[in-house]
Amino acid sequence: MSTKTISANVMMQSVQRATATLQAVPVETDPNLGPRIITTDVRQWMARLRLLETVPFAYLVPDALLLPTESIRFFYIDRAWTDALVQGALSVGTVSSADRAQLEQLYPQLRDELDEEERLVRQPLLEAVQQGPAGPITGFVMRSRAISGWPGVHVRAYKSDSAADNAVLPESDPNRLKLLRLERLAPAVLLALFDGVPAVVHVEEPRQGIQFGVRLTESTPNNFSASVFARDRNTSTDVPGFPTMPVSFRAGAPGVIDFRRTAETFRTTPSTNMGPTMESAEYALQMLRFPYRQVFGDPNAAPPPMNTVFRPTISMAVLKADMSAVLR
């Protein structure tokens, strides 16, 4: 009977062989995704990290001038950056060189699992679970009083503008892009991430039942005028071309509408098809205000020139000249 000592050499060999032949052994089975090689709590946390949760805002927008007040900034997500984020988090779990060698073996599959997990972070009720390999992520960050004053705005992104203006497609619609994250980072700052590159983005006023109101415009500082879109009383729909009708106010009283005078304006606008008298139902029809929906992107028009949406201080040509001078 020969005895065998487990020497450091044997130890080393075993680590090498284990690393070389390491098979990703599923540790859990996700109800949606199937077997996974990393535990659910870690996987979900890392997927949320991928969507930039808890990442300090200064790392997203490094200079305040990049996001001035009353602005919206669209962007692509740099996946190399979010991968580095996850690698940093994974480095916490490795202690020895052997761990690192093995983690390298598992990393490609781990990355794919996190790609799929990203779509499970935000699961709205009654929406189908979406799966598939990871694509590009885009999004926008918006800083406006519209975010602080209207909590709960609706944001939708579409691949094309085929849907009607007032339609709402479910997230599983092939024309719609899944919203991966929608969060107010500050009272007036909204961050949205989309699963893909949208052609059209809708930002809609939160719905709060049926409302009456006007379209208020500030002509000169502190001087306001108001108007409403004309509606045809026979069809209850907007008059084509969206003609507007001015709203009259009582002199000396800010915001107090002169209903009688305004009604007379409505009545005398021909496209509304009002009769000789004006009734309150007809008046209410003109004053009905549906949630306003701002549409970003017009697929029918040519894409705007790059310099209208992106104005860097150092252009690529300058950068190239600078660096080639150094290299030479």
Next chain:
Amino acid sequence: MPTLGHFVLHSSAVPPLTAGDYVLEGDQQVAGGATAPYEGHLRITSPRYRLPADQLLSTFPPANSEGAFEAKLPQVVLRRRTLPWERAVDPFDRGVPWLALVLIAEGEGQLSAEVPVAQCVTPGVVLTGGNDVATGVYLGVSQTVVDKVFPTKADLALLAHVREVDIDDTELAMGDDDGFMAVIMANRLPQFDRANCAPVRYLACLINLEGQLDVLPPPSQPFTSVFQGNLIVQDLRASQVTFGQQADIQAMGTGLVQANAPLVTQVTRRTDARTAAPVAAAPSALTAPTQSARPASGASSAKASQWTYTAQQVESAVAAAPTDAARVARDVMSRDWRVGIDFAVLEKTFRFPVLAYWSFACTGAGSFETLLQGLDVGLLGTLPADPAAAARPECQPVNAGSAPPPPPPSRPDPEGTETGHIGLDYLSRRGESLRAWYRGPCTPQPIERDEPGTTPTLAHTSDQLRRVVPDGREDLSLASAFEIGRLLALSQPSIVSGLMRWRQEAFGAARAAELAALALKDVTTAPPAAGIADLGHLLGRELVLKAAADPTRVLASSRPLADAGRPLKYVTGDLDEVIAMGFGFDAAVVRKRADTVGVLAALGEQAVPLAKGGGFDKAAQTSLKATLNDTVATITADTLKTTPRPVSIAAPIRGRRAAPKAGKDDTIERDALDDLLDARTTRTERP
């Protein structure tokens, strides 16, 4: 019935009869003459001073809400469709509703505490007919506010309409029972306070116009298409502050109240124990907790600190008395309209019964539409186009002189490259102040995830991700991402432990398996037999089998069954000679006789030599016998594996033997050994 998601608008729902008492008279002419005349009494009721709670379906803006409501008309939805037309406010036009929703900003009016309904209308006005409640709340406003804010008579009919919805449409029906509901709009858009850049609280009151229709402003008012947003209709709060200090106003206020002396005495009844702090603290003369007819002193004693209201006060009040939560909330909503208007203005004031009220705050300027259309749209990395064309401020400051506002502190534009990188100050590890490039996760250009054609690589430290750009600066984008990810993971102990556990289970198990395979490479083991549950059982079984197969090696050498005897050194020569010599006879004689008569007969013929008499005396003989007996007893005791002492051990032996002896003494013949044993046992009984 409208379909789901649709609704139908009707102008009015006028009931044939208004609220009031009616007499139903009837007579009938039949063949036998007229019957006795019938007289029935009929009362049609309708709310007058207070809206029943179930009649209020919804309000917009929601009660106690905050938001930028500048472009929205407040509205209230009532359950019964005929409610706005159930009282005839204009005897010639039933289409004029008797209800109106008026919007009163802070300081423009006064919302009273509960008073008898007779005092809820302007003094001099008398409403006949039955009342629904005994006490009500009224809105006190000055002539100025009525003229500027209240709807005209011509407006009234346009402000109320009926909405018909599908009763199954939960969003639109809001719990209505018949699908028809009355809607009353306000005529005023709430405005943000642009003069002070402050939110404005508004009180929306559903008021009763009965008997006071002529108070409303005349229909032909001067109008404008552009209004100034920073105008103020009227603000009584300033006069309220000086109310208790200026003698003449105080005097006039006192005089006014004394003229209305019954009012005060009625009000003191209200300030009972049930009144919560917000009401009691309101410095209105009407709620001043004084029994005397000197309300002015009560009002002046109200401290400004009691005015200040905090959310905690309400929360604690509601928590202390949950059943009073609705009342406390109503008190809170009306707290900004407690200024006693009768003392504060010198013009005519009016009172309107308030059926329902709520308050909200307009906290922002502009509308959603204007804000979104004014957005600066661009890709991240774009700098503001022109600092001068910055977004408009929420409100214009008060114009003080002709000096332009000070320019914002200037700062050099950040270095932003077309690739999306930003130049940032960077303090290196050596302490040098450098510039480095940084690009966050949000980039203006699409970025390739990996180098094309490569597998994803894994960095283990952030230094692996530092890049040096040809211009000599470092690109720290990915390195800082790595560090942030590491720090975020470290900040979550559950994630750290989760990662460590996963590492042990996934990596450690693989390593252990390989190590075992290498270490046991040369060891061949028999396949485990069926029924072996685990390694412990397998090892135990193998050990036993191996030990049994080769016990000498596994355990030790065995002991021989018997030990060899010692050699007898005094025995020399022929054995027969030695024996014969020992017994004292001649071996040769015996051999000779044995040839003829046999060995036994020859031995029998030999005379045995005896010891000479006198060799033993009597004492020696006794001593020898005793010694012999003792030796025999010792040997017997050894044979029985017992010791002569003590007795307690010998007792079971006797007992064991006693049982068979009792039955077998008669059948088995006793021999010498039995005697010996008996002697032994009896002896041991004697100590």
